[in-house]
Every structure is written in structure tokens, then in C-alpha cells.
Amino acid sequence: QKEVEQNSGPLSVPEGAIASLNCTYSDRGSQSFFWYRQYSGKSPELIMSIYSNGDKEDGRFTAQLNKASQYVSLLIRDSQPSDSATYLCAVRDRTGGSNYKLTFGKGTLLTVNP
Amino acid sequence: IAGITQAPTSQILAAGRRMTLRCTQDMRHNAMYWYRQDLGLGLRLIHYSNTAGTTGKGEVPDGYSVSRANTDDFPLTLASAVPSQTSVYFCASGSITGELFFGEGSRLTVL
Numbered sequence: 001q002k003e004v005e006q007n008s009g010p011l012s013v014p015e016g017a018i019a020s021l022n023c024t025y026s027d028r029g030s031q032s033f034f035w036y037r038q039y040s041g042k043s044p045e046l047i048m049s050i051y052s053n054g055d056k057e058d059g060r061f062t063a064q065l066n067k068a069s070q071y072v073s074l075l076i077r078d079s080q081p082s083d084s085a086t087y088l089c090a091v092r093d094r095t096g097g098s099n100y101k102l103t104f105g106k107g108t109l110l111t112v113n114p
Numbered sequence: 115i116a117g118i119t120q121a122p123t124s125q126i127l128a129a130g131r132r133m134t135l136r137c138t139q140d141m142r143h144n145a146m147y148w149y150r151q152d153l154g155l156g157l158r159l160i161h162y163s164n165t166a167g168t169t170g171k172g173e174v175p176d177g178y179s180v181s182r183a184n185t186d187d188f189p190l191t192l193a194s195a196v197p198s199q200t201s202v203y204f205c206a207s208g209s210i211t212g213e214l215f216f217g218e219g220s221r222l223t224v225l
Contacts, residue, residue, distance in 0.1 A: 044214075
């Protein structure tokens with residue numbers, strides 16, 4: 001059973017701070033990793049994808065991947081109240097090819113306080 | 115561009131009734147998925163389809179069936195609904211790089 005683990009939170013940070021969200025996964029052969037943001041009552045929205053070890057930056061968001069440690073993280077710089085949401089980590093099934101199944105973590109609830 | 119369209123957005127259903135949740139995409143993705151999301155359990159895969167004409171079982175397939183007659187449509191059917199199928203259902207399509215794009219969800223209550 002492939003597992004994706006996240007701290008459920010809630011994680012509370014002040015406005016302007018850096019929010020750090022963490023995720024570990026069990027399948028060492030996983031190749032593709034994704035972060036989704038889900039506002040309450042809404043559908044998940046893709047915000048970052050990362051495929052190689054290291055950092056990937058997109059605006060205020062940075063995804064970090066360490067395959068040796070089976071660890072992926074999301075940093076949100078200059079956090080805003082509008083960033084308050086549940087953040088879901090997702091890992092693509094090892095089989096790849098035409099099989100694109102993702103396993104999701106249960107999500108971390110982030111609250112940014114004004 | 116709509117992306118992924120789901121219908122209905124919300125439905126209350128008596129136990130034992132048959133129900134089909136509709137999902138249509140206009141993104142021309144080969145892969146499509148149905149997830150259910152429950153408090154404390156996260157997103158769980160029900161069924162998936164890698165391409166038109168093929169389907170596969172996910173983590174929680176019992177009580178559900180799907181079909182994939184063409185690229186755009188991927189309906190999910192509950193043959194005889196039970197209260198444990200009360201959930202929010204999300205349809206998604208998948209790009210070739212593995213990214214999933216979700217519809218707005220269908221909230222189903224089975225009484």
C-alpha cells in the first residue's frame with residue numbers, strides 16, 4: 001500500500017512569514033510529485049509539480065524534492081491570508097507510462113493570520 | 115474553456131436508488147479519474163481510465179462502476195446507493211506529465 005504522509009496541522013503562521021509544508025512518501029521508485037491547494041468547499045487546484053531532486057520556484061512558492069529521503073516540501077514565502085487552505089501532496093504511481101494514478105496525502109490545513 | 119464539468123453539483127438520494135454522476139472534459143486528456151473525498155480520509159481513488167475503452171479499479175471501487183465510451187465522458191454509477199457512499203466526488207483528467215485537473219465536485223448525500 002503506497003502511502004503519502006502529511007502533518008494534518010493546522011499550521012498557523014503570521015502574514016508575511018514563510019509557511020513550510022512537508023510530505024513523505026513510501027514508494028522509493030516514485031518519479032513525479034505535486035502540490036495542490038484546496039479551499040474549503042472547493043476542488044483541488046494544482047499549484048506546483050516537481051520531478052527532479054532540488055528546488056523549483058514559481059513566484060512565492062518553492063517545491064523541494066529529496067528522493068533519497070523520500071521527502072517533498074512546499075515553501076510559501078510572504079504568506080497571505082488568501083493562502084489559507086488545505087495543501088495536498090500527491091505522488092505519481094511508480095508504473096508511469098500511461099498509468100498516471102496519483103496517491104494523495106490527507107492534507108495540511110494552513111491558516112495565515114493577518 | 116470549461117475544463118472538467120461535473121453534474122449534478124449536489125444530490126440527495128434515497129438508499130437503494132441508482133445514481134449516475136456525469137463528468138465531461140474538453141482538455142483532450144487520455145486519462146480520467148474518479149475520487150471521493152471524506153473528512154479525515156482524504157482523496158481516495160475509485161476508478162480510473164487510461165484511455166477511451168479501458169477502465170481500472172482504484173483503492174475503493176466496491177459499489178461503483180464506470181464506463182469510457184469516448185475521450186470526453188467518464189460517468190460514475192452507483193447501482194444501489196448506500197449511506198456510506200455519502201461523500202464529495204471529484205472527477206479529474208490527467209495530462210501526459212501526470213498532472214491532474216479536477217472538476218468542481220458533486221456532493222452526494224444518501225439517506
